Amino acid sequence: MKRHFGLFGLFGLFGLFAVLAFPLTVLGQNSHSHSSSRVIDFPDTAEYLSLTCDLHMHSVFSDGSVWPNIRVQEAQRDGLDCIAITEHLEYQPHKSDIPHPDRNRAFDIALGSAGESGLIVIRGSEITRDLPHGHGNAIFIQDANALVVEDATEAYAEAHRQGAFSFMDHPNWTSQRKDGIARLEETNIELIEKGYVSGIEVVNDVTYSDEALEIALKYNLAIIGTSDIHGLVDWQYRVAEGGHRPITIIFAEERSKQGLLDALNARRTAAWYQNTLIGREEHVLPLVEASISVSSARYGGDTSVLRVELWNSSDAEYSLKNSSSYRFHNVADILTVAPHHTTILLVKTITRIESIDLSFEVLNVVTAPGQHPTLELSAMIEE
Numbered sequence: 001m002k003r004h005f006g007l008f009g010l011f012g013l014f015g016l017f018a019v020l021a022f023p024l025t026v027l028g029q030n031s032h033s034h035s036s037s038r039v040i041d042f043p044d045t046a047e048y049l050s051l052t053c054d055l056h057m058h059s060v061f062s063d064g065s066v067w068p069n070i071r072v073q074e075a076q077r078d079g080l081d082c083i084a085i086t087e088h089l090e091y092q093p094h095k096s097d098i099p100h101p102d103r104n105r106a107f108d109i110a111l112g113s114a115g116e117s118g119l120i121v122i123r124g125s126e127i128t129r130d131l132p133h134g135h136g137n138a139i140f141i142q143d144a145n146a147l148v149v150e151d152a153t154e155a156y157a158e159a160h161r162q163g164a165f166s167f168m169d170h171p172n173w174t175s176q177r178k179d180g181i182a183r184l185e186e187t188n189i190e191l192i193e194k195g196y197v198s199g200i201e202v203v204n205d206v207t208y209s210d211e212a213l214e215i216a217l218k219y220n221l222a223i224i225g226t227s228d229i230h231g232l233v234d235w236q237y238r239v240a241e242g243g244h245r246p247i248t249i250i251f252a253e254e255r256s257k258q259g260l261l262d263a264l265n266a267r268r269t270a271a272w273y274q275n276t277l278i279g280r281e282e283h284v285l286p287l288v289e290a291s292i293s294v295s296s297a298r299y300g301g302d303t304s305v306l307r308v309e310l311w312n313s314s315d316a317e318y319s320l321k322n323s324s325s326y327r328f329h330n331v332a333d334i335l336t337v338a339p340h341h342t343t344i345l346l347v348k349t350i351t352r353i354e355s356i357d358l359s360f361e362v363l364n365v366v367t368a369p370g371q372h373p374t375l376e377l378s379a380m381i382e383e
């Protein structure tokens, strides 16, 4: 599943050659192109597997435009570890063309389509209500039909009895929140306190919500990012042009349904959205640390300008702001670390030293509104 270790060796060799032969082309690199593959690729952290999941999507079995097997094929192209099929229970605009009294049907088709491919398909449903409940997804349910009930709180209670993990959908949705501000109603707080709702979408489709992130942190909810795709992933997120769908990265102990559910219940998640990672520092910083490593540090010629090679094994184009006392020879205080590339940083150490400690604020990683974690990098200097 994870192939970056193989690439590392190959790229390390190529990178070394490229640096020796054409140092300036690498120095000036500011490429937005991801690896040749569209596969969404993040390294595992020191402690957990980094599993890539899209937990909110639709097909013709509610208001989507495709058959469920297309959701499976899109996920396979994106190299996802898991998807949840989450048709609206209550909103069925294609019902006269596609009658389906069994609300598990879309999941069953997707599961059959995934077959033995290794893609984990999770049974879910979207509980679709006006405020105060708003929309929510119940995933890891056993039977969607039992959730078709009049009372919304009872639908969440039934999902809970089935062992579900439920989260609030797009709390910033302008059809329900004209100002785009995510807020909790008393009803939502009651569902959280009962343990019926345990997560919240901070990212949905092409929207991001600082307020939803604040709610997640205040009420100890899992931070979720989803596509909520109705049309085609490729068109909606311009995959051919280097875009990617929003996903949730789940930090799991094992690659299984139970491993995913345990990690969600422990709130070990991050959202990956438009080249930004959103999550608690204890979860996203280990991911950044697993992504960026010093592959080489050595002086050039008889100077005291240190050449540091930074290898980025992830899909993220990291934006780093220098927070050490060193100044650089090839960039100002902002450094772009391209995905699946080696980036060269030239550091003026003034005198030749034996080891170096660098630190950077990681600007495209968000741990709370306006807050970014600090990455510390240390390396022994070669020679």
Ligand code: ZN
Binding pocket: 056, 057, 058, 126, 169, 228
């Ligand atoms: Zn939806």
